[in-house]
Amino acid sequence: MANTKQLAKEKEMAMSVSNVYLHVVEDVINNVRADFQSEGVDDNVLNELQSLWELKLVQSGAIQESSGHEAPANPASKPTSQAVATPVHDLNVPYVATEEYEAPSNDMSFSRVSASASSREPVMFQYMPPGPSEESLQLNSGHHLPSRMGNGTPSSYMQQPAAWMNQKHRGVELNMNETYEEREEGDNGIAQMPVAAQGAPPITKDFLTISTGKRKHEEISSGYYIPQRDGAADDELSTSMGEACQNVHTEAVGSWVKERSIGRSEDSGLWLQQRQSADAAIEEMIRAKFLMHSGAVPQLDGIDDEYDDAVAEDYNEPEEDDVPPASVAATPAANVEPTESEGSEPPLNEDDDDDDVDDADHGDEEPATNHLVLAQFDKVTRSKNKWKCTLKDGIMHLNNRDILFVKATGEFEF
Amino acid sequence: MIESSKMASYELYRKSSIGMSLTDALDELVTNGTISPLLAVKVLMQFDKSMNDALSTKVKVKTSFKGHLHTYRFCDNVWTFILENASFKTDNEVTAVDRVKIVACDAKILAH
Numbered sequence: 001m002a003n004t005k006q007l008a009k010e011k012e013m014a015m016s017v018s019n020v021y022l023h024v025v026e027d028v029i030n031n032v033r034a035d036f037q038s039e040g041v042d043d044n045v046l047n048e049l050q051s052l053w054e055l056k057l058v059q060s061g062a063i064q065e066s067s068g069h070e071a072p073a074n075p076a077s078k079p080t081s082q083a084v085a086t087p088v089h090d091l092n093v094p095y096v097a098t099e100e101y102e103a104p105s106n107d108m109s110f111s112r113v114s115a116s117a118s119s120r121e122p123v124m125f126q127y128m129p130p131g132p133s134e135e136s137l138q139l140n141s142g143h144h145l146p147s148r149m150g151n152g153t154p155s156s157y158m159q160q161p162a163a164w165m166n167q168k169h170r171g172v173e174l175n176m177n178e179t180y181e182e183r184e185e186g187d188n189g190i191a192q193m194p195v196a197a198q199g200a201p202p203i204t205k206d207f208l209t210i211s212t213g214k215r216k217h218e219e220i221s222s223g224y225y226i227p228q229r230d231g232a233a234d235d236e237l238s239t240s241m242g243e244a245c246q247n248v249h250t251e252a253v254g255s256w257v258k259e260r261s262i263g264r265s266e267d268s269g270l271w272l273q274q275r276q277s278a279d280a281a282i283e284e285m286i287r288a289k290f291l292m293h294s295g296a297v298p299q300l301d302g303i304d305d306e307y308d309d310a311v312a313e314d315y316n317e318p319e320e321d322d323v324p325p326a327s328v329a330a331t332p333a334a335n336v337e338p339t340e341s342e343g344s345e346p347p348l349n350e351d352d353d354d355d356d357v358d359d360a361d362h363g364d365e366e367p368a369t370n371h372l373v374l375a376q377f378d379k380v381t382r383s384k385n386k387w388k389c390t391l392k393d394g395i396m397h398l399n400n401r402d403i404l405f406v407k408a409t410g411e412f413e414f
Numbered sequence: 415m416i417e418s419s420k421m422a423s424y425e426l427y428r429k430s431s432i433g434m435s436l437t438d439a440l441d442e443l444v445t446n447g448t449i450s451p452l453l454a455v456k457v458l459m460q461f462d463k464s465m466n467d468a469l470s471t472k473v474k475v476k477t478s479f480k481g482h483l484h485t486y487r488f489c490d491n492v493w494t495f496i497l498e499n500a501s502f503k504t505d506n507e508v509t510a511v512d513r514v515k516i517v518a519c520d521a522k523i524l525a526h
Contacts (some may be wrong), residue, residue, distance in 0.1 A: 021432050022470050027464040028436070028457065035456045036449075044447050049439055049457070056435035061430075107441040252426055341492065369496070371514035374426050377493050382510035387483055389493070390520050393469035396477070396500060398509045404469060405504070408477040410516075412497055 017402050018063035024054055062402050372397045375408065385414040423462035424519050436461055467509075478503050481514070491520040 029050045056065045158270050374393030380387070390406040427433050427516045440454040449489030486493070495516040 020468050023472060024432060024461070024464045024468045028460045031460045031464065032453075032457050035453060035460075039450065039453055041449055045443070048448070049443060053436050054444060057432060060435055062430075063437065094491055139491055153509075155485065170435055188430065212416045212420065212525075214519045233478075307485065321502070343429050351466045369511075369513040369515050371500075371511040372429070373514060373516040374430055376424065376515065377518035378521050380488075380518075386484075387486070387495075389495075389518070393466065393473075394477075394518075395432075397431060397470070398511050401509075403475070403477070403502070403509070404473045405477040406470065406473045408479060408502075410455035410479045410481075410495075410497075412479075412481045412483040412495070412500070414483040 017404055019405055021057060021402075024053075025050060025057070061343045061400050370397070371399070373408075375405075382414075387412050387414060415524075416500075423459075423466040425462050426517065426519050427462065427465040428458060430465075433461065433465070475504055484513070491523060493518045 029046060031186045033043075033046060036043070059145075373391075373394055375391040378390040378392055380389040382388075386409075389410045391410065392406060394405045394408055396403040396405065420489055430435060434523075436458070440449070443449045444451050444454050479497070479500055479502040482496030484497060484498045485496040493516070495518075497514050497516065498512065500511055500514045502511075
C-alpha cells in the first residue's frame, strides 16, 4: 500500500515539464470543445489549434519532443524572449504615469523645503553676484540707493546671515538691509498676499527672492495666483511706487555708470560694491521697465514667473550661481534689455526639469531579462535588508528552459 | 484540490512559454478568420484554469533560490522582484542566472 503510494508519488515527481504542458494542452482542448461546438466551429479547427500550439511549444523549446532533438535547436526560442520582454514593457507603462504624478509632488517638496528655509531664515534677500564677502554686505548698507541710507543696520546683525550664507549657499549673497527696507516698502501693497511668507515682497524682489518661488507654487496650486498678482502689482506700482521707481531708475543707472568708470582695477571691496549697486540698478530698471510697459496682466505674470524660476534654480544649485549673476551684471553694461536675459533663463530651467525626469526614467527602467519566474506568493517578509518569500505554483523560465515548482522559498538581500 | 476547479484563475501564466505559444496559435486562427476573438478568449480562460490546476496538482518540485535583490515592487497585490546573480536550486541541480524577474500574485486572494 505504502509502496504503491510511493511509486505513484515518484511517478508524479517524474512528471516532466513537457508532460505537464502536454497535459495542460489536452485539458484545454478537451474543455473548450463544447465552446467550439456551440459556436459551430468544426472539430478540425480545434485539432488545428492543438497542433499549432504544440508546434509552437516545441519551437519555443518549452517542451521536448520524444526524440529530444528539437530542444537544443533553440534559435526558435525567440518567441519566448518576446514573451519575456512583453511584461517588462507592460510594467513600465504605468510607471510613466506615476512619473507624471510625481512631478507635482516634487513641487510640493520643493515648496516645503523653501518654506522651512524661509522660516529658518525668514526673509529672503537680495541676490548678489558670487564671491562677495561679509565686507561687501556692510559696505552695501551705506552704498545703496540714497533713499534707503537711513535704514543702515548694525553690522553685527548682518554678520550672522553672512556666515550661513557663505557656507551653505556659497554664491548667494543676501542683503539684510535690503530685505527689511523692502518689506516696509512692500507692506503697503503686500497686505493682500495671504500666503505671505514673511518678507517676500512680491514685486520689488521677485526675481531675487527664493520665497517667491515657493509662493508661486502655492499660488498656482491654490488657483489664485493670477488675480492676486495683478491686483497687487497694479495698485502698488501705479500709486506708491511708480514715480519713485522712475527716479530711482535714472539715479541708479547714473551711479552705476559713474562707478563703473572707476574701473575694476580698484580694490575688490569697491568692485563688489559696484556690483551690488549694479544689481540694485538692474532691479530698478526692471521694475521701471515693467511699470512703463505694462499695466497689462500677461506681461506681469511672465516677468514674475521667469524670475521666480531663475531664483529657485540658483538656490538649489549654488554651483551654477556664476551664470545668472554674470548675465545680470552684464545687462546694464551692455545696455541689453533685462527681458532678454530673463527670456533666456526659464527654458534652461525647464530643460533641467526634463532632464531630471528623463534620468529618473532611465534609472528606473527595468533591465530586460529573459529569465522569468511567474508564481503566486504565500508570504513575503523583510527584516532590514533581508527578504524571504515563499512562492507556489510557479513557472520558471531560466536559460531557455522551463522549470515548474509547486513551492519555492527565496532568500535575498537588498 | 478539488475546489481549485471552482477558483478563479490568474492570467499570470499566459506570459509563460506555454501561454505565449497558445496565444500565438490563437492569434493566427483569429487573424485568418478561423475562429472568433470571443472563442479565443474562452480558450485562454480555459488555459488559465487548466494551468493553475496543473501547477497545483501535477507538480511536486520544490525549489529554493537566492540572489541579490535589485528591485522590488508591490503593486495591486502583485510582487515583482528583480534578482541579480540568482541561483535556483531544485532537487539535484542548481541553475544560475545573472538576472531574473519574478512576478508573483497573491495566492490567498485566489483561494477565496
